[in-house]
Amino acid sequence: MRIMIVTLMALLLSGCIVRTAADVVTAPVRAVGQVADWATTSQDEADRNRGREIREEEERLGREYRECLEDNERAYCDEIFYSRSRYEPPQDD
Secondary structure: OOHHHHHHHHHHHHHHHHHHHHHHHHHHHHHHHHHHOOOOOOOOHHHHHHHHHHHHHHHHHHHHHHHHHHOHHHHHHHHHHHHHOOOOOOOOO
């Protein structure tokens, strides 16, 4: 009975030791992969950041346009707004 318990424990511990050894061996590879992930920007992150920049620019132009309308004629503000934005002025039909 004692031999059976010792044999069973040896088998269980050997699996645990192999698993630990595998974890130790693969840890540097996972660490390098994580550092590379932190150091680079994915396309999704780049798109999200660009979208945020565009939104903030549009909000800033909108604020400036509304402030311009308080003090000036609409035609003057339209000329300034459309020269600084990537939008085309509306066409009169």
